[in-house]
Amino acid sequence: MLPEVPERALTELGRTEGGPETLRLLVRDQHTRRLLLLRAVLDAAESAGPGICPAAALTRLREDWALLEEAERLEPYGPAGPSSEPAADATRRNPPSPSPVRALLLHPFIGPWAAEALRLLGPGAGPLSGRDAREPGRALAYIGRLAAVAAARAGVPYALRLTAYDGVLTLPSLGALRTGGSGRGETEVAVVHRRGRLTLRRSGETDVVVRLQNGAGAWSEAAAWTPAYALPGLVPGSTAVPLDDLDPYRTARGGPRPDTLSGPALLDDADRKHWLHTWSGTAAALGLGGERRLAEAVTLLHCLVPLAAPPGSGPDGAGGSCSGTRREAFGAVLSSAPGTATTLAATLVHELQHTKLAALSDMVTLHRATSEARHFAPWRPDPRPYDGLLQGAYSHLALADFFQRSALAATLPVRRDAAWERHARYQAQVGAVLPALVGSSDLTVRGRRFVDRMVEVHERLAEQPPPRGHAARATAYVLAARTLWNRRHALAE
Template identity: 60%
Template sequence: MFPTVPDPFLDELARTEGGPDALALLVRDQDTRRLLLLRAVLDAAESADPSVCDPGSGSRLRDDWAMLTEADRTPTPTGDRGVRGVRGVQGVQGVRDEGTPSAEDAAGPRPTPARVRLFHPLVGPWARSCLRGLDGGAGTPAGRRALRRDLAHFSAVAAVAAAVAGLPFSTRLTARAGVLTLPSLGALHTAACGDVPVDVTHRKGTLTIRQPDAPDIRVHLEHGTGAWSGAPAWTPAHALPGLTPGAPPMPLDDLDPYREPPYRIHRGSLSGVATLDDAERKRWLQSWSGTAAALRSGGAHRLTEATALLRCLVPLEMPPDVGTGRGSCSATRGEAFGALLSSTPPDPVTFAATLVHELQHAKLAALGDLLTLHRAGPEARYFAPWRPDPRPYDGLLQGTYSHLALAAFHQRRALAAGPAEREWAWAQHARYHAQVGAALPALVGSPDLTVPGRRFVDELAATYEKLADHPAPRDHTARARAYVKSARALWTQRHAPALPRPKE
């Protein structure tokens, strides 16, 4: 059902690169998986006990899907033809036949409004939350209330798709805790608190929003992301300009209720999600405006992968322990393919490096959905110079992959940069190169690699060795190696006695 990965594509990706065709393969596969995930939500709701998903919620879910299907059949206002397959999601066989767009679809025309909404990264966390509730997570009153909120959000997703497609409609939505979020358009703060019914009508690019005991609010759709209104209760969604000329605007999403990262996984390494004011949005714009050039300075393929993979930015608060200078925090989420979570970037080069780092995680996770690279267990027993704690094999592979990309990125910048940036770039390159060198022996020597995993890791090691053709100055290299040596000694002192013995 899912495509195979040709060896040339695997080699490109192992080098932390990937041409347009290899990246399009990953994107198409992730989009197909999103359709299957949504199909799973529909099936789970259909078969759920009425005490978990009442008949009214199930019926509304089917109505919302019908609205999305109609939006998918409607030509976009610009005349772009959409990607086939929303109707194919009616069954798994349909996904197999129609759900995988062609390379021309992925690289050329924009998808229909329905597809834009379904493939938006933050629909993934919404769908996972629904499945958890439908699969036993709604066994308590609080769980059932959360599930009702989750299912109600899909009505807002469908309404936005229909409005952007130009379809007239009238529907009743539900504000969550006094906020009605219309993804990619904005959010309304209702006059009443709690979960409030809100009637929404769309005609000719204008939404009329009616709520109890408050005047009607008119919201006017704009091209791209966002919608404006003169009502103080309305907060428009924001977007940055396209990364390259002709590219669509990049959503800067500080409104979606599903943007919160899973802190139980990150364990405090991330700050909370941010709601931006005008000053913070200007800082984002200042850094973003130079990010394309900074990416290109580290290799044209870095801009190619950002253009192909990045779909939205989610602002995070700056962690209190980051301090000043070029510090920031960032993350990607496996269930939110295409989303980058980041604190406000201090400058374009730092943000470009953040993109390089995080997009490698996105690439490798997407590749792992297509191929089994290893069969190592979850035991955390490997030394990674960038972490104080032992890492499982998969975590070591992920970190090594992203750090290798950063080593290559900063090396290219150092070779081309002027004096003001050259020393900093060499220092960054030397640090990442030394860290990768310390992690590679455990990766290469693992007996748990599959055949494609062996090919991948061997190519990754060859890429590391090739970087030595242009070494950093000796002082940077010496400091980086001393840092790794000290990190290993401290790690061994703390963790080695308690680690599980390796497999015989």
């Protein structure tokens, strides 16, 4: 049974906060949903029929699933297992860290992979032919890669065959083998694991030997192997954060991409050094905005996905940046290369609010508004649906709080002035949309309590206003944005 959300947690989250128990509640719920999704994929494949999931693909899926189960038995979640106590009791204490095998199964990209697999295997999927007939098998092959990594992490010896697609075989959390293929080609790769050493064999090619490392990544001398890369934990003792530019499910596959996001980036050594340099100051920058901002990043951030610089940016990324989250990939933040540690800290504050609110919305119905896009939001040129307005206001409110605290804590005048400017802009933007949020008749009882807590935070921030010039410019900016929006859309809220 999925846990209930206590009033204390709803209050904390409405204030854009979240104590340790509240954050753990969100994480545990999302992890439970991730494991249920994994099981749903297996059930969907069993029910799909040979016209969608051929017998050979189903047999292979069962074998991969059995290998995953064996790996988990050898390396359990904790001393008593994941279901040894009610979820409500478990959130009252610090749960044990997941084993490497379980952490692999809870990785953010399991969500988008499972969503695609269910779309291909679900009741709405008809019989496939030609190139499309290979798509379910291609999706299910991801389970084989997970099983190979999980079994290696658990010390299970094996010999199996995996398929590289489009010239790449990605082993989640370990790295990727470049097979030299291109287009939509497929290459069979024999994988043998013995005592922490993987041997990857392709017909007519030299064997690639890969040695597992603790945590993320695996080392090899072969030029064909690219190891997974991870940034150090934000604070001493915290888990390393993968900087993943390899996994095929790290960004949306096919279909439209939000126009605010660029495509995925492939990193070279210079790019990784830049990320590491910026990352090294991010914890301090988060701390200036309050310890809870650092704590929520440590708890909720499980992966960073580098994006290319958006169109119009300079050669060094100057002049533009973008970031985002994916609801189905809880714990992952997508971002172009940040210019400074403060920029990255603000990105994490912004995006992790979306993570929190999306996770809460999976557990609690906050409103029953339709998806009609009709609301003004001063941070977007297009009309927004109510849920989008709530998401945007929530993240901007957290940024207003973050930059106010940063301004009050700053010692250098130039940094203090820059923080006040950002605070004033976000505070004015949120103030412009709060009436539409509060006045909605679509709010549920708990949703109204949540929005009321947001109003309380906005009023508290107003008790320490920014310098007058910043406030005046922010007000003028929002007024200009509303005037332009009205001219473009002429919609009445």
